[in-house]
Amino acid sequence: MDISDGAATGPLASYDKRYGSLELLLRYARGRVRMFWGRQLYMALAFLVLGLIVPFQYALLAYAVTCAGDAADCLLLHRAGYLASRGMSERALRLLTALTALLHALALSAAASLPFWVEFQSLQPQVHAEPLFTVGLLLGSAINAGLVLPYHPQAVVAKLVTYAAMPLAFLAFEILQSPELAASYQLHLAGLLVFYTSYLWFLGFVRRNFSRTRSNMLAQAQQQQELEAAYAELSDQQMEAKRLALVAENANDSVMLMDRQGRITWVNDSFTRLTGYSFGEALGQLPGDLLNSGRTDAATIRLLQNSVREARPVRVEICNRRKDGRHIWIETSQVPMLNSAGELETLIAVERDISAAKEHARQLEQARIAAEEGARAKADFLATMSHEIRTPMNGVIGMAQLLRDSGLNEEQELYAGAILSSADTLLALINDVLDVSKMDAEGVSLSCTDFDPRACFEDTMRLLKAQAEAKGLDLLLDIKERVPAQLHGDDRRIRQILLNLAGNAIKFTEHGQVQVTLDAEPAGQGTGLVFSVTDTGIGIPREMLSKVFERFSQADAAISRRFGGTGLGLAISRRLAEAMGGSISVTSDLGLGSCFTVRLHLDPPRAEPAVAPAATPQAGSSAALEGLRVLVAEDNAVNRVLMEKFLLPTPAEVAFAQNGREAVAQFEAFAPDIILMDMSMPEMDGLDATRAIRALARPQPAIVALTANAFDSDREACLAAGMDEFMSKPVNRGKLLDLLAHLAPQAQSRRAG
Structure with missing residues (x-):
């Protein structure tokens, strides 16, 4: 049964509170406790009458026994609500109260059987005592218990079984005492069978009557709940309709209602402020005929028309024309209202002027383009500055190194050392400034x-x-x-x-x-x-x-x-x-x-550790450069002289090219093993020259980017163009010779093979 949150205090909640399983148990307990003194008065009168027939002390003792059993049962029932509130489970509570009910039934049965066990020798010495008083007293208690069977079946069944067993016990005892009279008790047994059958029918009647009552109460509660929910929904709808009407009339956005044909049936004041058309001028018009500027694309117009024809919501941006001829951008949301048959009844269009937002978006797009152009300009400037600064620095540091190694005296070595120290400091400064600028322009790139x-x-x-x-x-x-x-x-x-x-x-x-x-x-x-x-x-x-x-x-x-x-x-x-x-x-x-x-x-390693490569020739080893052909493509004259001085003492054969086009020609004529390729050169840069060389169907050399462009993007561009290594300027002679010695075996074997 689906019960809404509002049913927590509604008719269904009241029904559950009254007819819930635990509540029935507690109602049983409250009824038993409430009628305690009435039962005691009834029992007192019954045993008082019995005391007139049997010795009074016996009757008083029997009354005390049944009163004690009832008191024990009611004492627990009086605490039932408290025990349930303290967390005792319903099952445990029912079992415990069923046991006290059984105790009460046993006490009452024992007290009611008093006449059967007391002999009336002085009154009727030859007649056995009949159990009519016992049966009558137990019958009254059984009827009283049967009426509350739906509330606590376990306790009632315990009592009824006890009450039903007592007459059978009497008869069994009599038959055992006087077997010769067993045939005379058959009528008693038949009577008990009829009585028990009738009582079972009575119990069934009680249960059916209670079930009907509870079903009727449930149906009434459900009907009342549904009526209250329907009334609340109707009230909410009415209130919502009033709110929507007030919102539509006073909204800053334009609100327009259209019929099935798409003709205007109602507009609010904001429509007039937005378009310049009054209510009377808009009534009965098609919005497209009234407001279409001709600037909205055909696909959007078809989308709006289809939304009317297919009764489905749509949200688009269109360019409308006001009454005064001015164009405005509108964001319109059209929502269909359907009748009970699922057919379009009314189409609601809410429109908002987004001309300012469109202009702002246009300005933002222009700003984005300008920012991207600025970032590109900054990156180009950094690349240019890197190249233009590092190129002369390469000459300064390289020449200073050559000067220091040219056999100077102590004072001259001091001067050369000062030049190199200052150049290294200046280079570190340039590297730091360019690193920070590069991070701002491109972010930090990682090569993992x-x-x-x-x-x-x-x-x-x-x-x-x-x-x-x-x-x-x-x-x-x-x-x-x-x-x-x-x-x-x-x-x-x-x-x-x-x-x-x-x-x-x-x-x-x-x-x-x-x-x-x-x-x-x-x-x-x-x-x-x-x-x-x-x-x-x-x-x-x-x-x-x-x-x-x-x-x-x-x-x-x-x-x-x-x-x-x-x-x-x-x-x-x-x-x-x-x-x-x-x-x-x-x-x-x-x-x-x-x-x-x-x-x-x-992160943990992605692959198995690689096998250590074979040892490469020692740095500057003459044997490693023996017979090596090196082509230097460099447009700067000072740097060409520097490279010549670096490589002249080695056994390598060196050739030079002043631009990329010459480098391609020298590749075909000179057949170098290694090319030291500058990136920025006239006529053809180093990247285009590398691509042209890689495209030729000839044994390929190792190509090393030897450039003043030191950004990661420059390294990636060089490797993508087909270069094998990357070395940024200023060039250190020792590192250069190490690199040549490392590449020499592979380059020479490539040319030979």
Whole structure:
């Protein structure tokens, strides 16, 4: 039976409260307790009459027994409501009260059987006592119990079985005492059978009558509930209709009602304000004839017409024409109202002026396009600046390296070292500024792969060892045993963070040590890589700890003048850590040193650890470059001279091209093993030249992008064009020779095969 929430206090709730199973039990208990004294008065009169026949003390004892049994039963029934409220289950309560009812029935049966057991020798010495008093008293109690059978069947059945057993027990006792009189008791047995059958019919009548009464009450409750629900629904509909009428009349949006043919039957005042047409001018008109501007596309017009014909809701944007000829953009929502047969009765159209929103959207689109063009312009500017700055820096650093290695005296070596140091500082500044700008323009891009975190940290610390030894510092690396052998992540970005933090620690530490600790911890489905960089340097004031990760921020302006730097390294490190799902924090005491802690979330390795590659030739090995043909495609004259000076001492054969077109021609004429290809060159850039070379059906060389464009997007573009490696300017001679030695065997075997 589905009962709504409102039925909690309705007729059905009242019915359930009155005829529920537990409520019937409690009604039985209340009735028994309420009639207790009436029953006692009746029993007192019955046993008083009995006391006139039998010894009075026997009658008084019998009355006391039945009174005690009834009192025990009523005492529990009086507590039934309390026990139910305290959590006793209905089943347990029914069983317990059935037991007390059985106790009461046994007590009453024992008391009622008093005449049967008392001999009347003085009155009738030769006659057995008849059980009429017992049967009459038990019959009255049985009738009284049968009337409440539907309320507590278990208790009533317990009483009736006890009452029914008593006469049978009398007869059985008499037959056992006087077997010769057994035939005379057959009539008694037949009478009991008739009585029991009649009583069962009586019980059935009571149950059927109670069931009919309860069914009638349920039907009445349901009907009343339905009537109340229908009345409430009707009241709600009337109230809703009034509200809708008030809303429609006073709404800021235009509201229009149309008939089955789509003709206007009613409009509100907002329709007049929106379109300029009065109620009388709009009445009976088709909205399309009245308002169509001719600027709405045909598909939208057909959609509106179909919504009327098919009686289905629709929501579209259309361009209407006002009465004064001005065009306005309208958002219209048309909803059909159907009659009981499912046919269209009325079509409701709610329209809103969205001309301002359309104009705003147009302006936003223009702003988006302008922002995208600005972002592209910024990216192009950064790429240009990277190229234009790194190109001369390549010449400065390269020539300074050649100058330093040209056999200078001590003073000249000092000058050359100063040039290289200043150039390295300037290059670091350029890299930081371009990194921050690139992150703002493109976001942080990650290139994840399986890597060995132990080797990653050991290699990075090896790069910093010379810098630490130059200052007399101990550079320590502590790798915990639980660090896994393989993880999946961007090891290049992790190296960048470590270089920034450890480089800063070395720079700001005058004496003592810099210690890097690498550890791992569980982190959901992956691994948390945790590493800290601790130094014994100058420390950071507590009030500046929250600012050290901001751009161009340092603990003191004097620090920048004393130690140099832009304050961008920590800002870049934080962006990189957050991009890898981690964080970076710092603790420090002024004058005692600092500790930077990085937590990164990395995935488990995606593939089995790769077999270690075969050992490559040592850097600068002459045997590795023997007979190697190298083509350098470079448009900058200084850089061509620099590359010539770098490669001249090696046994490699070198050729040059000043642009991409010459590089393609030299490839066909010179047949190089390796091409060092600049990206930005006149006539044909390095990417187009690479594609042209890869398209030729000839043995292919290894092509290395040797460019001042150092963005990740530039690296991806080079690899996509068919290049094998990427090296950004300024070029370090040792790294260049290492790369050539690494590529030489593969390039030469490719040309030979």
